[in-house]
Amino acid sequence: MKKPHLSEGSRRTFLKQSSLLAGTLMLPHLPAISNPRLVDKPGLIMDAMGEIRTIYTPELVKEILASGTNSVTITLTDPKIYGEEGFHTLLEDLASYDRYFDDNSDLFLKCKNMTDFERAKKGGKLAIFYLIQNSAPIEKDLDRLDFFYNLGLRSVQLTYNYRNFVGDGCYERTDAGLSVYGLEMINKMNEMGMLVDLSHAGMLTMKEAIEHSEQPVIISHTCCKTLFDHDRNTTDENLRLLADRGGLAGITQIRIFMTEKKTDNTEVYFDHIDHAVNIAGIDAVCIGSDRDHRVIPDTEEEIAILLKEEGAQFKPDYWPLYLEKLNGPWRMEVIFDGLVKRGYTQDQVDKIMGKNLHRIYSGVIG
Numbered sequence: 001m002k003k004p005h006l007s008e009g010s011r012r013t014f015l016k017q018s019s020l021l022a023g024t025l026m027l028p029h030l031p032a033i034s035n036p037r038l039v040d041k042p043g044l045i046m047d048a049m050g051e052i053r054t055i056y057t058p059e060l061v062k063e064i065l066a067s068g069t070n071s072v073t074i075t076l077t078d079p080k081i082y083g084e085e086g087f088h089t090l091l092e093d094l095a096s097y098d099r100y101f102d103d104n105s106d107l108f109l110k111c112k113n114m115t116d117f118e119r120a121k122k123g124g125k126l127a128i129f130y131l132i133q134n135s136a137p138i139e140k141d142l143d144r145l146d147f148f149y150n151l152g153l154r155s156v157q158l159t160y161n162y163r164n165f166v167g168d169g170c171y172e173r174t175d176a177g178l179s180v181y182g183l184e185m186i187n188k189m190n191e192m193g194m195l196v197d198l199s200h201a202g203m204l205t206m207k208e209a210i211e212h213s214e215q216p217v218i219i220s221h222t223c224c225k226t227l228f229d230h231d232r233n234t235t236d237e238n239l240r241l242l243a244d245r246g247g248l249a250g251i252t253q254i255r256i257f258m259t260e261k262k263t264d265n266t267e268v269y270f271d272h273i274d275h276a277v278n279i280a281g282i283d284a285v286c287i288g289s290d291r292d293h294r295v296i297p298d299t300e301e302e303i304a305i306l307l308k309e310e311g312a313q314f315k316p317d318y319w320p321l322y323l324e325k326l327n328g329p330w331r332m333e334v335i336f337d338g339l340v341k342r343g344y345t346q347d348q349v350d351k352i353m354g355k356n357l358h359r360i361y362s363g364v365i366g
């Protein structure tokens with residue numbers, strides 16, 4: 001499929017015109033650009049949470065790399081599975097990903113630290129970091145954190161949508177905040193150099209985790225509740241608190257968290273980035289797509305697949321989950337163009353698309 005992006009000549013013209021318009025399109029937090037200039041494509045592009053599937057072909061991975069993407073943090077296993085089943089499923093899924101990345105070692109490098117990341121970047125490979133989107137497989141055995149850390153896990157999302165031993169998810173009937181065990185898990189993760197992820201958490205659970213952690217935390221894939229009142233989104237209060245503690249919010253690309261519009265809707269993504277920057281500051285925002293890199297067709301077959309994968313979490317009325325122009329491996333190019341059009345400066349674009357995430361990974365994971 002032909003990529004829907006500009007030719008190189010048109011691209012340069014577009015970017016230059018966008019910079020010239022920056023003074024009139026400027027947001028409250030952005031300084032006026034006194035010397036309009038071309039904004040270069042970032043040399044560092046990182047996705048705080050995105051999909052890589054073991055069915056991806058080398059051709060698709062090469063398109064992801066060609067878009068400029070340097071790293072993707074992936075979810076290892078189904079966060080809806082609890083208990084011992086969740087533990088064993090995580091082991092199986094981790095082994096499956098390890099085999100896939102080993103079999104495609106010319107394209108990928110599984111990273112345990114930022115030295116590995118730099119090695120992947122230098123070698124033109126896609127750096128992969130491991131995340132789980134629910135602490136349920138750890139159950140009440142903190143030694144399991146050590147076990148999975150030794151297997152390459154570098155980030156744990158404390159809760160998924162509902163209550164677990166750690167705290168309450170965003171869909172829980174009430175939000176009682178962190179449990180005593182939740183506080184202990186954060187302490188352990190801080191000591192280990194494992195990143196605390198608060199996506200899907202209830203707002204009190206999220207607030208208490210940000211306040212308790214000695215290390216910066218991340219909300220790897222969220223949107224802004226002030227702009228769209230969805231349970232998955234983050235309040236301005238928590239965005240400010242996150243920024244005050246050196247944390248980071250990744251703006252996700254799932255349509256139902258941002259807008260009811262099913263077409264002509266890509267600009268709403270940049271509205272959420274703008275709002276997060278205005279509330280939390282430029283140093284507290286990154287990209288956390290939560291999206292497949294394939295071009296997902298608008299078909300009944302795809303709806304059936306989602307119903308099977310997500311169960312009661314997905315309803316046919318939610319379709320499509322993606323935003324129109326962010327459906328495919330080139331989406332980081334679309335985001336770059338959109339940020340330039342909104343008037344972001346070179347340094348601001350660089351921070352949102354990679355430098356902020358690189359900073360928090362370097363500080364926490366090492």
